[in-house]
Amino acid sequence: MELEVFNDETDIGDIIEELLPKYLYREQYLKCVKKFEDIFHWTEDQFFHEMDAFHELLLYKFLGYMACIQKDISDFKDIYFNVKGHKLIEAAAWMDLEEDGESTLQECKDLYYEVFCYPDLLFEDTxxxxxxxxxxxxxxxxxxxxxxxxxxxxxxxxxxxxxxxxxYKTKHITLTSVISDMLQYLDERMKYGSLYKLFWEGDDPVKEDRVQLILENIMDAYFYNQEIEITREAQLGNGRVDFKLYKNKQEDEKILIELKRASSSYLKKGYEQQLTNYMKSSNYKNAFYLIACFTDQEYEKTVQFIRNHIYTDTVQLYINIKILDCRKRNTASQLHKTEHLII
Structure with missing residues (x-):
């Protein structure tokens, strides 16, 4: 990248225009430049960085661009691979040789010098x-x-x-992502605000039907004017599901939400049988299993429940298990009193 893009002679705009779709160059040019710079600068440090879709597309296209250049330049390896690059390839080749005894060291090294092979090595999907x-x-x-x-x-x-x-006002196309965003918002309000107080009456947590009522009103407000309809206790063939959500009345944009308290004796059954049966009988593709936790013990129990219930069958693969963390938080005044007692 330093030789081909980030030098005093090359106009990065020309490279971006050649690599990316015209609408991205036209509409999001500054973002394109920023993402390109990210990839370049990340190669200069030792940290793990998480790429987004923009980074992935740019890197993929740039590798294809460099693979084409490699075809036309006989001494490409000497020009574009510096001492550090040669050392990294040497180390990677030795690792490959230990795993695959059928190839020679030189064959392993040659693979890394072929830019054409990089997309297959770096990308799980495109x-x-x-x-x-x-x-x-x-x-x-x-x-x-x-x-x-x-x-x-x-x-x-x-x-x-x-x-x-x-x-898309929510910055999401699918209803699944919209609901995930809403649950993330609730989690933040629980942790850093006072929303959790709605789920308590004095020292006692509210009943499950009260939790449903609170959620219904929160969702009504959150999804206002977003063309999302909410039905509570919807009848689905062999029973009632807590919530059914629609987006624009499209068949593929319908999602079920089933709520259970972590202390419920039906917690496991609600996931493995009840919600699964609802999805099968109604032909719904996605659902959320929401577990309300009121104590640290319930929270830890739910985390373990999630770890133990990761399935890959055609139905449960699309059930998102989420925690509704209703645990009481220490207020600023309570924290001050606690600190005073410790002092």
Whole structure:
């Protein structure tokens, strides 16, 4: 990157225009530059950095760009790989040799000198290349590719044209991500605000039906004017589910939410049987299993429950288990009193 992009002669805009779709260059040029700089500067430190969809697309396209250059330059290895690069390749080749005794050291090294091979080595998937088709199919009501391939189109939201992004006020395309965002908001208000007080009556936690009522009102306010409908205690064939949410009345945008207190004797049954049966009988694709915790012991129990209930069958794979952390928090005045007693 230093030789090809970040030098005194190259116009980074020319590189970006060649690598990325025209709409990204036209609408989000400054972000493109920032993401490019991120990737370059991250190579200069020893920290693990988390790439987003923009970084992934840029890196993938840049590798393809460099692979094309490599075809035309016979001494590419001497020009673009410095001493540090040679040492890293040497170390990686020795590691590969230990794992695969069939190849020679030179064959292992040659692999790392072929830029064409880098995308296969670095990327588990390249779903971002399908973004146009994924969005257009979804617009026409077909989300089958997303569903069967397990693609979360929301991850690529920032790569969409701006006019499409502006259409989604929540910055999410799927209702699943919208609800996850809402639950994250509740968690923050519980931890750093006083929202948890609604779930207590004096020293006693409220009953489960009261928790449902509070959640219903919170969701009504949170989803106001977002074309999301909420139905409480909806009848679904063989029983009632706590909440059923719709988005724009689209079949693929319907989600179930089942709530249980962590102290409930039906906690396991509610997940393994009740909610699973609801999804099967109603043909719903996604659901949330919300567990309300009121004590540290209940919280720890729920964390363990989540660890022990990670399934990969076609139904439970799409059930999101979330914690509604209703534990009491120490207020600033209580903390001050505690500190005073300690002193």
């Amino acid at each position: 779903d971002f290349l399908l973004l146009g088709s994924l969005y257009n199919n979804r617009y026409l009501g077909d989300t089958s590719i997303e569903y069967f391939a397990g693609i979360n189109i929301d991850y690529y939201f920032e790569l969409l044209p701006l006019d499409i992004q502006e259409h």
